[in-house]
Every structure is written in structure tokens, then in C-alpha cells.
Amino acid sequence: MAKTLYDKVWQAHIIDQIGEDSLIYIDRHLIHEVTSPQAFAGLNEKGRKVRRPDRTVGTMDHSISTRSLAIDACGPANALQLQTLAKNCEEHNIQLFPVGHQKQGIVHVMGPELGLIQPGMTVVCGDSHTATHGAFGALAFGIGTSQVEHVLATQTLKQSRAKSMLINVNGKLPVGITAKDIILAIIGKIGHAGATGHVIEYAGEAIRGLSMEERMTVCNMAIEAGGKNGIIEADDVTLDYVRQRTDAPYKIYRSDNDAQYFFKKTYNASEMEPIVAKPHSPDNKAKVSECLDVKLDRAYIGSCTGGKITDFRAAARLLKGKKVKIDTFIVPATREVEQDLYKEKIGGETLMDIFKNAGAYLGDPSCAACLGGPKDTFGRAKDNQVVISTTNRNFPGRMGSKQAYVYLASPYTAAASALTGHITNPAEFINN
Numbered sequence: 282m283a284k285t286l287y288d289k290v291w292q293a294h295i296i297d298q299i300g301e302d303s304l305i306y307i308d309r310h311l312i313h314e315v316t317s318p319q320a321f322a323g324l325n326e327k328g329r330k331v332r333r334p335d336r337t338v339g340t341m342d343h344s345i346s347t348r349s350l351a352i353d354a355c356g357p358a359n360a361l362q363l364q365t366l367a368k369n370c371e372e373h374n375i376q377l378f379p380v381g382h383q384k385q386g387i388v389h390v391m392g393p394e395l396g397l398i399q400p401g402m403t404v405v406c407g408d409s410h411t412a413t414h415g416a417f418g419a420l421a422f423g424i425g426t427s428q429v430e431h432v433l434a435t436q437t438l439k440q441s442r443a444k445s446m447l448i449n450v451n452g453k454l455p456v457g458i459t460a461k462d463i464i465l466a467i468i469g470k471i472g473h474a475g476a477t478g479h480v481i482e483y484a485g486e487a488i489r490g491l492s493m494e495e496r497m498t499v500c501n502m503a504i505e506a507g508g509k510n511g512i513i514e515a516d517d518v519t520l521d522y523v524r525q526r527t528d529a530p531y532k533i534y535r536s537d538n539d540a541q542y543f544f545k546k547t548y549n550a551s552e553m554e555p556i557v558a559k560p561h562s563p564d565n566k567a568k569v570s571e572c573l574d575v576k577l578d579r580a581y582i583g584s585c586t587g588g589k590i591t592d593f594r595a596a597a598r599l600l601k602g603k604k605v606k607i608d609t610f611i612v613p614a615t616r617e618v619e620q621d622l623y624k625e626k627i628g629g630e631t632l633m634d635i636f637k638n639a640g641a642y643l644g645d646p647s648c649a650a651c652l653g654g655p656k657d658t659f660g661r662a663k664d665n666q667v668v669i670s671t672t673n674r675n676f677p678g679r680m681g682s683k684q685a686y687v688y689l690a691s692p693y694t695a696a697a698s699a700l701t702g703h704i705t706n707p708a709e710f711i712n713n
């Protein structure tokens with residue numbers, strides 16, 4: 282029987298059948314401070330060891346202070362999480378990239394950067410946006426704390442099989458339209474529960490034309506449509522990225538031409554426009570051209586969907602030689618991205634200098650205000666501020682204040698809007 286990409290990765294990892302569920306082998310387990318301390322506590326209580334420490338890698342991203350590298354600068358509760366993760370990793374011989382390490386960063390961006398993700402893998406992490414790694418043709422999903430413990434102990438996971446849906450994005454994207462516009466358009470069309478119980482396979486010329494970083498954004502936000510995973514068949518773009526980082530073996534799976542999907546949808550990239558998600562849901566889609574009168578208090582360019590090097594290249598292209606009109610926060614996803622801001626240049630000026638000279642504020646790599654964080658978190662939304670943000674969620678209170686209004690947007694749209702103080706079509710600046 283013809284199979285989808287998802288079916289093939291899934292079946293290649295089945296160890297056993299438990300009723301309707303399957304026990305699957307997990308190739309890579311990424312851990313961070315939020316969901317793992319309780320999992321380790323359970324493991325330690327039972328006197329169990331981590332089955333494959335060599336397949337488990339940790340970082341610190343959600344709870345770290347954005348003011349100081351000192352672990353206790355983030356408040357007692359967060360500091361305890363971080364210290365516990367460090368202790369657990371040491372005790373169980375797990376490689377950890379802690380605060381201040383040159384490779385530390387948001388887990389979903391750090392993993393690929395370190396070459397930890399290869400096509401055909403199964404990848405889990407105790408964070409819903411683990412779907413990001415599906416960009417590599419891997420089967421990646423977020424898991425809960427008890428499942429983190431199970432994977433630590435056994436390197437396996439009991440899961441029910443998802444249904445596959447196929448989203449084709451054909452044609453070529455117009456200049457200034459990014460992965461974020463594509464995914465906001467899709468989520469707006471199918472709704473926040475439109476992919477519930479499904480893995481979304483993305484295909485088509487426009488998807489193939491995306492960089493790995495942009496593919497990661499599209500897969501990451503499958504979750505905002507209710508999907509279990511997002512996945513993209515690996516190709517030369519994938520292999521270029523992976524081979525620069527690792528010589529680990531991989532296996533490329535492809536959907537059969539006559540594979541059956543429970544749902545198929547096709548979009549024409551050439552007709553796409555800049556999109557925002559209005560408050561307070563990622564599926565509250567509007568064209569940027571419909572929101573030009575929305576006045577803004579701040580812009581935020583960061584997170585696992587908007588803090589990668591491609592996002593900053595786009596933002597810098599617009600901000601070069603100009604000044605922002607509103608408070609604008611730049612937060613690299615990882616230390617590696619931050620280092621690249623010092624190296625990459627546009628017209629002889631580093632991206633870092635472009636942002637500084639434009640009057641933006643530069644933050645330390647972390648999740649920062651994507652999930653609000655403590656009151657002093659860099660870029661955290663205050664009071665009833667109106668924010669344009671490259672993050673992936675805009676529920677009330679997500680970026681801090683419950684009264685704030687957050688518009689999700691591409692890095693181009695966020696940068697253009699930072700220059701004018703209201704929601705702005707990036708074409709206004711890209712063509713000039």
C-alpha cells in the first residue's frame with residue numbers, strides 16, 4: 282500500500298504494538314529546564330538510569346534571566362529549575378549547553394545548529410514546538426513530563442498513530458513574503474484546530490524554495506493549527522544544512538506518489554500577501570493591507586520562529602540606514618545566531634550594527650518575552666501595549682501583560698512596522 286513520508290518514518294521506528302498504540306524508538310531526546318526536572322525526579326525515585334545519555338542533549342532557554350548570566354538572576358523558582366537541570370545532566374552524564382555556553386539557545390534552533398537532527402529520525406522534547414524539527418524530514422513532537430521520564434528511562438515512547446494531511450504551496454513567493462506569511466495564511470484558513478490529530482506534510486515549489494530556517498518556522502507552527510507534527514521531505518537544501526554540521530548517518534523517506542491523505546489543500550504562493558494574526562489567536566488572520574491603521578507601541582523580533590539568522594537578515598535589510606519609531610527588541614534564538622549577527626554584513630555593515638544604529642535594543646539569546654517571563658524580562662509586553670511580534674502565539678498574557686494586544690507577523694512586516702509605528706506592508710521599504 283502506498284505510504285506517506287510520515288507513515289514511513291513511523292513504521293521504521295515501531296518496536297512493539299500495545300493495543301491500538303505503538304511503542305516507537307526515539308532517536309533524539311532534547312531536554313530543557315521546564316519539563317525535565319520532575320521527569321528526572323521520577324526517574325531517580327525509581328532508581329532508574331537514563332537509557333541513552335548519548336542520545337539526550339540539554340539546554341537552558343525558557344526560564345533564564347535576560348538581565349544577567351547569573352543563574353539566580355531569574356528568581357528563586359526559575360533558578361531552581363536551572364540548577365536542577367544542571368545537576369540532573371551531570372548525574373546522568375548528559376551533555377548540557379547551559380546559560381552562557383557558546384552553543385546555548387532555544388532548544389528548537391540549537392538542536393539543528395549542533396547537527397543533532399537528521400532526516401528520518403524520531404525527535405522528542407518536552408515542549409510543544411518540537412514539531413520544528415520536522416523541517417528535516419524527521420518525525421518530531423512535543424511530549425509531557427511523564428513521557429519525558431519514559432523516554433529517559435527507555436528511549437521509547439507509546440504513541441497513537443496520526444493521520445496525514447498534505448498542504449501544497451505551489452508557485453513562487455513574491456519578494457518580501459516569508460515562511461511566516463505562508464504559515465499564518467494556512468492557520469488562518471484551516472483554523473486553530475484544523476489539523477487536530479494530523480501530521481501536516483508541507484510540499485510544493487514554494488516550500489522547496491525555503492531555507493532550512495524558514496522550513497523550521499512552517500513546521501513549528503503546525504502546532505498552532507492543532508497538528509501533532511509538521512514534516513517536509515528532505516532534499517538538497519536539507520542535506521547541505523545537515524552535512525555542514527554532522528557526518529552522522531541519515532535516511533531519507535519520501536511519500537509515494539499515490540499515498541492517501543485524509544485532507545489535501547493547495548495554495549498558490551504567487552498570490553500570497555503579507556499576513557498578520559490579530560489578537561488573540563494565531564488563526565485570527567488578516568492581510569497587512571487591512572491593518573494599516575493599527576498603531577503600535579513596540580516591535581519584537583525573536584523566538585524559535587522569528588529569531589533565526591534568516592529572520593534577522595530580512596529585518597536588517599529593511600532597518601539598514603533607518604531609525605525605528607517605536608521600541609524594537611531583537612532577541613537571537615541562540616548564541617550561534619548572535620555570533621552571526623556580528624559576522625554577517627549588508628553593505629559593509631554588520632547586522633548587529635544595523636540594529637544598533639537603527640535604535641533597536643539587543644537582548645541575550647533565550648525565549649525571553651515570547652512567553653512573558655518574569656517582570657524584568659527583555660521585551661516583555663506591559664499594560665495595554667500593542668505589539669507586533671515574530672513569535673508564534675498571541676493568546677492573552679502570552680508575552681506578559683494580559684491587557685496587551687499582540688499581532689504576529691513576519692520579520693519583514695515587524696521591521697517595516699517598527700520604522701513607521703503602525704502595521705506596515707514591507708513592500709513600502711523593500712522596493713525603495
Ligand code: SF4
Binds near residue numbers: 585647673
Ligand atoms: S521561543 Fe517561545 S515558542 Fe519557542 S520554545 Fe521558547 S517559549 Fe516556546
